[in-house]
Amino acid sequence: MPLVVRFVENTITFPYVRSLGPVTGAFMTALTEKRILGIRNGDGVICPPMEWDPATGAELAHDMVEVGPAGTVESWTWVPEPTTQHPLDRPFAFAFVRLDGATTPMLHAVDAGSPDAMADGLRVAPRWKGERIGHLTDIACFVPGEEPEVDGEDEGPASEPVVLMDYLASITYRNPVPPSSDIVVDASHEHRLVGFQCPGCQKIYIGGRGVCPIDSVEFGEEHLVDLPQKGTLSNHVVITPVQYPGQTETEPFARVFVQLDDVEVVLGYQPVIDLPVEDVKIGVRVEAVWAPPGEDTGDAPSMAGAFGSLLGWRPTGEPDVDDPDLVNRIF
Ligand SMILES: [Zn+2]
Numbered sequence: 417m418p419l420v421v422r423f424v425e426n427t428i429t430f431p432y433v434r435s436l437g438p439v440t441g442a443f444m445t446a447l448t449e450k451r452i453l454g455i456r457n458g459d460g461v462i463c464p465p466m467e468w469d470p471a472t473g474a475e476l477a478h479d480m481v482e483v484g485p486a487g488t489v490e491s492w493t494w495v496p497e498p499t500t501q502h503p504l505d506r507p508f509a510f511a512f513v514r515l516d517g518a519t520t521p522m523l524h525a526v527d528a529g530s531p532d533a534m535a536d537g538l539r540v541a542p543r544w545k546g547e548r549i550g551h552l553t554d555i556a557c558f559v560p561g562e563e564p565e566v567d568g569e570d571e572g573p574a575s576e577p578v579v580l581m582d583y584l585a586s587i588t589y590r591n592p593v594p595p596s597s598d599i600v601v602d603a604s605h606e607h608r609l610v611g612f613q614c615p616g617c618q619k620i621y622i623g624g625r626g627v628c629p630i631d632s633v634e635f636g637e638e639h640l641v642d643l644p645q646k647g648t649l650s651n652h653v654v655i656t657p658v659q660y661p662g663q664t665e666t667e668p669f670a671r672v673f674v675q676l677d678d679v680e681v682v683l684g685y686q687p688v689i690d691l692p693v694e695d696v697k698i699g700v701r702v703e704a705v706w707a708p709p710g711e712d713t714g715d716a717p718s719m720a721g722a723f724g725s726l727l728g729w730r731p732t733g734e735p736d737v738d739d740p741d742l743v744n745r746i747f
Pocket residue numbers: 614615616617618619628629630631632633
């Protein structure tokens with residue numbers, strides 16, 4: 417197997433805005449007013465409120481009732497080493513807090529300083545943020561005692577009912593980088609498009625793949641070959657971004673497959689430059705476009721297409737190639 421010498425960290429974010437509906441919206445709006453609402457469900461009061469009875473699924477009447485602000489810890493666990501995704505940057509407890517007047521507990525952080533200060537039955541009260549936006553984190557955390565407090569200057573309630581909430585879903589993961597990937601990216605900084613030619617099957621691989629999948633030969637500098645920087649579009653896809661709230665892509669864009677000249681190499685999912693979406697079609701002649709020095713895309717070769725200093729492909733102006741076989745060339 418190729419020796420992995422380093423890893424890169426990648427983060428995929430999916431920011432969108434969700435609508436809150438009548439029950440969660442009322443709950444969030446009340447949080448900006450430093451009030452906590454539950455919803456009546458028979459003899460019980462559910463907090464945080466839900467639109468449906470969790471036991472039967474029956475829709476609940478929107479009979480909201482104020483609870484708390486103090487409550488009682490029903491159970492807890494200590495978080496000795498918080499990560500960036502935790503609500504507090506110091507050791508704290510996650511606890512089920514049943515607010516006074518509620519019959520169900522709310523999960524939240526308790527800033528108790530030490531696990532020795534935590535106990536089932538501990539009385540706690542909210543520490544509100546000074547700036548409240550209509551989010552569960554408007555309660556910074558709970559603190560031991562009966563009296564709510566405000567962290568910093570109290571900027572007051574929201575001026576309008578809270579009906580939407582930013583939802584910033586993201587995941588960060590680590591990818592191994594084979595040495596061959598670095599070689600391809602380094603060559604791109606010199607505006608060279610390179611591949612690795614397997615001494616066994618003689619096939620040429622690009623994209624930083626570290627090994628021939630047929631012969632299991634590990635690639636290194638000795639297998640490097642320079643590739644032509646012109647080619648022909650052999651396939652394409654036009655992506656029309658769905659305009660959900662929070663979407664940052666607004667216009668349709670193309671990703672193309674480029675069959676390089678004179679070699680059996682096709683680059684997939686490449687960006688196009690100076691080629692309008694409506695002019696993208698099989699047979700268009702294109703050439704590589706390189707970033708000026710210092711304007712690296714920062715990407716390793718991947719399914720995302722552009723990498724290193726390779727920005728994408730633009731039309732050469734040559735006549736289109738009329739070859740019905742091109743459409744079969746996606747690998
Ligand atoms: Zn091979």
